[in-house]
């Protein structure tokens with residue numbers, strides 16, 4: 008259960024942080040050659056589009072997606088934007104995309120997430136992120152994918168470059184790969200872009216509910232705000248453990264109940 012004081016503080020923090028960002032540092036950060044980082048990103052987007060083939064744009068409804076969407080508009084390059092519908096995304100994310108980005112195409116790759124996929128693979132873990140393969144990384148094979156990934160986000164991403172091979176074919180163009188979170192909020196404020204309402208509730212990252220890469224604070228908020236998804240997750244954990252305990256072909260699990268397994272998964276051990 009989320010304690011009231013914690014929730015209040017997260018809301019206060021989010022609101023204050025956004026407000027501070029709105030009023031300070033009005034000019035975007037400069038690069039070595041005196042260009043602002045958004046100018047540089049636009050030039051990169053244009054430079055890699057010399058064949059004029061449309062980019063495949065990955066759109067998740069988070070702050071980084073909103074920024075790259077706007078940068079490509081300013082760069083005036085063709086892009087078809089895709090949202091990979093995640094069975095563990097909140098309704099708020101879907102409503103936000105529907106309302107503010109109606110041209111984004113909704114692709115459904117992850118059918119059966121809480122069924123066969125969960126039963127076979129177990130809950131997504133940091134060491135076992137099968138979910139990204141079936142939810143987030145599908146689509147745009149063989150094309151240049153324009154994505155909002157940034158080095159700051161994880162150890163894996165810290166070596167990413169603005170143009171790189173896509174492990175499953177084609178290339179990735181990451182125009183904001185070196186932007187900080189501060190740069191992102193500043194750009195959103197300067198350009199007056201829509202803000203996903205979940206940030207105003209205190210979420211640091213918008214993404215799949217109970218993602219193994221979410222911080223403890225976001226997990227707390229998710230348990231509070233998204234009981235339906237949490238419940239579906241708990242039931243899938245129960246089925247997974249029952250199956251492991253009763254199927255003679257499978258190794259006996261370390262956890263003896265779905266509840267124990269669920270609690271272990273969200274404790275990030």
Ligand code: SF4
Nearest residue numbers: 136138139142215218
């Ligand atoms: S839960 Fe996390 S790791 Fe899994 S698909 Fe979603 S974002 Fe990727």
